[in-house]
Amino acid sequence: MDAIQQHMLDTYRAARLQEPAPPLPGTHDVRTLRELRDYRRFEAVVHGHLATGRLRAALGRLLPSPRRRTPACR
Template sequence: MNALHQYLFDTYRAARLEEAMPPAPGTHDLAVLRAVRDHRRFTRVLAGRPAGGRLRYALTRRRRPRPC
């Protein structure tokens, strides 16, 4: 059973019991990803490492011309 099947079962059950409908699958995905990113940045700061920007650093390092 995938997330869509579970969602359909939950909405059917909520309609029969006259309860609030559950959120659709994927509704809070971005919020969860942001929370994970913020938590990882926070733990890096506590450990004394740079807070982030590894991807941006790697991309700018590739764009810069190499010294001859």
């Protein structure tokens, strides 16, 4: 059963019980992702890490920067 079929069943059940209909699937996805991002930033600060720029810093440690490369033999 996919999300639309589940939503249709929930809407039918809510109508029979005279309850408000549930929100459509995907309605609160953006808000949920923002809350997850904020929570991860909060946890980083609590543990003494950077709150922002962590991905860029990690990639900077893993990947060599073009500015740090030595020029090829001429």
